[in-house]
Amino acid sequence: MRLKLLGLAAAVALLAACSSDQDAAGTGSVTGATSATAPTTNAGAVRPGTRQDFEVNVGDRVFFGFDQYDLSPEARSTLDRQAQWLNQYRAVTIQVEGHADERGTREYNLALGERRANAVKNYLVARGVDPNRVGVISYGKERPAVLGSNEAAWAQNRRGVTVVQ
Amino acid sequence: MRHGLILSAVLHVSAVLLAVLGVLPGPKPLEMPVQAIPIEVVDIGEITNTRIDEKPPEPKPPAPRPAAAAPPPPPAAAAPPPPPPPPQQRAPDPPKLAEAPPPPRPPEPPKAPEPEPVPVKAPEPPKAPEPERKPEPPKPPPEPKKEQVAQKPPEQKQPEQKPPEKKPEPKPEPKKEPPKKDPQPDFNQLLKDLTKKEPQKPAPPQPQKQTEVAEASRTPESSAPRLSDRLTMSEQDALIAQIAQCWFIDPGKPGISDISVEIRVQIGRDRTVQRADVVDKARFASDRVFRSVAESAMRALHKEECKQLNLPQEKFDTWRDAVLTFNPRDVM
Amino acid sequence: MTMSAFMTRCDRLARLAVLALAVLVAGAAAARAELRVDITRGTVQPMPIAITDLLGQGQSEGQIGRDISAVVSADLERSGLFKPIDKRAFIQDLVSLQQQPRFADWQVLRAQALVSGTVEPQPDGLVRVAFRLWDVAAQQHLTGFAYRIEPKAWRRVAHKIADQIYERITGEKGYFDSRVVYIAESGPANQRVKRLAVMDQDGENNQFLTDGRSLVLTPRYSPTTEEITYLSFFNNRPRVYLFNLETGRQEVLGDFPGMTFAPRFSPDGNRVLMSMAANGNTEIYAMDLRTRRTQQLTNHPAIDTAPSFSDDGSRIVFESDRGGTQQLYVMGADGSDVKRITFGQGRYANPVWSPRGDLIAFTRLYQGRFYIGVIRPDGTGERLITEAYHVEGPTWAPNGRVLMYFKETPSSDGRSRRARLYSIDLTGQNEREVVTPMDASDPAWSPLIP
Numbered sequence: 001m002r003l004k005l006l007g008l009a010a011a012v013a014l015l016a017a018c019s020s021d022q023d024a025a026g027t028g029s030v031t032g033a034t035s036a037t038a039p040t041t042n043a044g045a046v047r048p049g050t051r052q053d054f055e056v057n058v059g060d061r062v063f064f065g066f067d068q069y070d071l072s073p074e075a076r077s078t079l080d081r082q083a084q085w086l087n088q089y090r091a092v093t094i095q096v097e098g099h100a101d102e103r104g105t106r107e108y109n110l111a112l113g114e115r116r117a118n119a120v121k122n123y124l125v126a127r128g129v130d131p132n133r134v135g136v137i138s139y140g141k142e143r144p145a146v147l148g149s150n151e152a153a154w155a156q157n158r159r160g161v162t163v164v165q
Numbered sequence: 166m167r168h169g170l171i172l173s174a175v176l177h178v179s180a181v182l183l184a185v186l187g188v189l190p191g192p193k194p195l196e197m198p199v200q201a202i203p204i205e206v207v208d209i210g211e212i213t214n215t216r217i218d219e220k221p222p223e224p225k226p227p228a229p230r231p232a233a234a235a236p237p238p239p240p241a242a243a244a245p246p247p248p249p250p251p252p253q254q255r256a257p258d259p260p261k262l263a264e265a266p267p268p269p270r271p272p273e274p275p276k277a278p279e280p281e282p283v284p285v286k287a288p289e290p291p292k293a294p295e296p297e298r299k300p301e302p303p304k305p306p307p308e309p310k311k312e313q314v315a316q317k318p319p320e321q322k323q324p325e326q327k328p329p330e331k332k333p334e335p336k337p338e339p340k341k342e343p344p345k346k347d348p349q350p351d352f353n354q355l356l357k358d359l360t361k362k363e364p365q366k367p368a369p370p371q372p373q374k375q376t377e378v379a380e381a382s383r384t385p386e387s388s389a390p391r392l393s394d395r396l397t398m399s400e401q402d403a404l405i406a407q408i409a410q411c412w413f414i415d416p417g418k419p420g421i422s423d424i425s426v427e428i429r430v431q432i433g434r435d436r437t438v439q440r441a442d443v444v445d446k447a448r449f450a451s452d453r454v455f456r457s458v459a460e461s462a463m464r465a466l467h468k469e470e471c472k473q474l475n476l477p478q479e480k481f482d483t484w485r486d487a488v489l490t491f492n493p494r495d496v497m
Numbered sequence: 498m499t500m501s502a503f504m505t506r507c508d509r510l511a512r513l514a515v516l517a518l519a520v521l522v523a524g525a526a527a528a529r530a531e532l533r534v535d536i537t538r539g540t541v542q543p544m545p546i547a548i549t550d551l552l553g554q555g556q557s558e559g560q561i562g563r564d565i566s567a568v569v570s571a572d573l574e575r576s577g578l579f580k581p582i583d584k585r586a587f588i589q590d591l592v593s594l595q596q597q598p599r600f601a602d603w604q605v606l607r608a609q610a611l612v613s614g615t616v617e618p619q620p621d622g623l624v625r626v627a628f629r630l631w632d633v634a635a636q637q638h639l640t641g642f643a644y645r646i647e648p649k650a651w652r653r654v655a656h657k658i659a660d661q662i663y664e665r666i667t668g669e670k671g672y673f674d675s676r677v678v679y680i681a682e683s684g685p686a687n688q689r690v691k692r693l694a695v696m697d698q699d700g701e702n703n704q705f706l707t708d709g710r711s712l713v714l715t716p717r718y719s720p721t722t723e724e725i726t727y728l729s730f731f732n733n734r735p736r737v738y739l740f741n742l743e744t745g746r747q748e749v750l751g752d753f754p755g756m757t758f759a760p761r762f763s764p765d766g767n768r769v770l771m772s773m774a775a776n777g778n779t780e781i782y783a784m785d786l787r788t789r790r791t792q793q794l795t796n797h798p799a800i801d802t803a804p805s806f807s808d809d810g811s812r813i814v815f816e817s818d819r820g821g822t823q824q825l826y827v828m829g830a831d832g833s834d835v836k837r838i839t840f841g842q843g844r845y846a847n848p849v850w851s852p853r854g855d856l857i858a859f860t861r862l863y864q865g866r867f868y869i870g871v872i873r874p875d876g877t878g879e880r881l882i883t884e885a886y887h888v889e890g891p892t893w894a895p896n897g898r899v900l901m902y903f904k905e906t907p908s909s910d911g912r913s914r915r916a917r918l919y920s921i922d923l924t925g926q927n928e929r930e931v932v933t934p935m936d937a938s939d940p941a942w943s944p945l946i947p
Contacts, residue, residue, distance in 0.1 A: 357925020
């Protein structure tokens with residue numbers, strides 16, 4: 001705490017230090033940060049039934065068209081694998097995150113993300129996954145997976161991510 | 166720069182406090198010292214020893230005064246103004262009355278107690294001074310309402326002007342409902358609208374037309390001598406152009422295009438305004454927006470560029486008494 | 498031309514006597530009548546105003562007087578309706594000004610209004626701040642007030658003075674003694690840290706209300722300015738919360754099975770509107786804060802969200818994509834009588850009813866750009882007043898005259914962005930950045946502080 005205090009005091013003197021100081025004072029932990037980061041390349045170390053296993057060997061996300069929430073054939077294929085995996089590891093619970101790209105207003109995107117997350121959940125449930133194991137949450141456009149304001153980035157941000165809890 | 170520094174310092178200090186106190190989901194005290202300080206509105210009468218010679222020490226609110234007449238004949242100012250309507254909106258208003266400059270005003274005891282709420286989120290308990298907190302909350306909501314009532318009505322009207330106005334926008338989507346919105350002559354081009362790119366200046370046409378008409382009528386038949394007793398359209402246009410330059414208007418004022426202020430003026434032989442009075446004194450006293458438009462018109466007549474009016478000297482008898490009607494509809 | 502002269506002429510022209518007489522009478526009457534002229538045009542310019550330093554008796558009072566004048570001046574200037582005159586041009590000294598303005602000295606500067614005043618120490622440690630507003634041309638006293646305050650409260654008093662001046666001159670209530678709650682942002686775009694923050698309307702007195710551990714969005718001030726409602730992702734459960742500014746207490750509003758978001762207070766402060774998303778459908782609900790009972794207002798498989806009460810609380814404007822794309826709809830406060838009011842291309846979102854009642858501000862998306870616009874509640878008179886790659890979330894000043902919103906500008910490499918608050922007059926003029934210590938979004942203006 002003292003150190004933090006000192007650091008802040010120093011920051012006061014440095015007007016420009018605002019943003020870094022923010023990080024210091026504001027606890028780096030971010031609520032529900034998408035877990036999609038840090039993909040593990042070391043497949044050999046992956047233990048079956050874990051989040052890593054799911055992300056690496058199953059695929060944790062599906063993508064949507066602009067302002068859409070229907071599932072594409074590719075998405076269904078991914079979800080089929082997810083359902084299979086989930087039916088294998090029945091103790092696992094998941095939360096499906098719905099995300100939108102930046103080209104929408106904040107609140108509408110929250111609603112849209114919820115639609116997407118539910119589309120994923122409903123598909124998994126239809127494939128035999130117990131609905132009680134599936135939670136949903138929408139982040140709207142608050143947690144982009146890819147930075148940038150171009151079609152490539154937007155396409156990757158319009159997504160439904162299945163997070164193993 | 167300095168403000169920035171102070172601000173930054175404040176921010177950082179708060180950040181430190183947040184960190185130190187371990188704030189968080191739990192209730193955290195915010196410090197907003199400023200807000201917690203009660204502001205007491207006191208009688209302004211005592212505020213200074215100013216003596217305003219021109220106007221008698223009317224203890225009443227200043228506002229009422231129907232646009233004081235032109236500087237020369239201060240008499241107008243004497244008009245017993247009714248109480249200023251606008252003031253009574255927010256809490257502190259009451260004290261306003263005191264503002265009369267009259268030194269006679271006794272000490273501040275009068276409104277002193279004004280509980281000027283300053284409730285605000287002062288997390289800090291030190292609100293000591295003012296005991297009555299209750300009164301505060303009630304005020305906020307009502308205010309906005311009042312205003313609107315008065316302002317709303319205006320905008321819908323306005324006939325003229327091209328109707329569609331929507332055209333700039335991409336044609337309405339297929340949806341069958343073509344907004345049949347009435348031809349809202351939407352207000353002025355003074356209002357920015359990114360949807361309409363085409364610049365269309367409305368103003369010019371009119372004056373020209375008028376001029377033409379004027380000349381037409383003036384030259385031929387109207388050559389009769391009697392007409393010299395009136396101002397020609399051209400002469401009127403010159404006067405209008407002059408005053409329009411002096412008149413500062415605010416196109417964002419609610420209902421502005423529907424407000425029309427008549428001002429009766431007496432003009433001297435030297436073509437300067439000797440006296441000016443707002444005709445509708447009742448509305449001047451009760452309608453704040455009307456009053457502000459009226460005052461802006463009065464100010465226009467006081468401006469240097471409008472001190473001496475563009476009027477034909479020889480027609481003194483035709484313009485010594487005039488009624489100028491100020492209505493910014495063409496601007497809109 | 499006299500009457501008798503006319504008469505003689507008439508005599509000579511006997512045959513036209515009758516006609517001439519008629520003309521004559523008419524002419525004479527006209528000559529006696531008033532000239533009537535319609536002034537239908539004017540000039541759009543800010544009013545030149547001379548704001549002098551309030552005269553302080555001592556060192557510290559003098560400083561307070563200068564500080565107050567600077568803030569009053571900045572407030573009025575920022576409104577776009579006033580143009581403060583450079584103090585260095587002032588002729589009359591402050592001391593004699595307190596006795597009586599020499600109006601000629603101010604007319605020379607072309608000032609139309611003049612502000613004078615004093616700051617005097619009081620025996621109880623307070624100071625008395627008094628000001629007067631003068632009409633220079635009419636040489637008339639327009640208004641004046643005095644406040645007894647603790648010296649450190651000078652800034653609020655400055656805003657109050659600016660409000661009084663604004664109100665007296667424009668006829669509309671001011672908006673300077675108000676605050677803004679917004680979301681302070683920091684960190685990378687994919688891990689943005691967002692915190693609730695409040696500040697004075699001019700960006701001063703910035704203060705954080707939350708620490709950034711939980712994602713928070715879309716705050717709104719209560720009509721009493723004592724509470725803020727907002728969306729928090731606390732514990733990964735996005736729900737609408739209420740934050741009591743006096744106690745610092747935060748509580749969840751309602752017990753909904755799904756995400757609740759887009760909260761808005763009713764004008765009387767007794768209800769909060771919010772949306773709930775569950776099973777892929779989003780509807781608007783109203784919660785009575787006294788009984789905590791909720792009422793569902795919309796019932797449609799589309800996304801219905803972003804509600805906003807009309808100034809009188811009788812109607813609600815909201816956005817819905819029930820027509821295929823996001824458009825604006827107006828309904829009764831009980832959810833009845835839904836009527837679509839926008840039909841333009843693109844999408845219309847987060848409508849906000851003006852406290853003045855005459856307009857609804859909104860965000861519009863069209864061909865990859867965002868716009869802020871206004872439209873009348875009946876759907877007429879749409880105007881788009883600003884645009885950018887991304888502008889969003891308009892909020893009205895308490896007097897319904899100025900809008901604030903946020904604008905995001907991507908960096909050249911697209912890897913980051915700058916988010917800032919801006920204000921703009923409803924005429925579309927006078928767009929300005931509202932300076933914040935860090936990135937900012939989702940501004941919401943408070944009512945005038947009671």
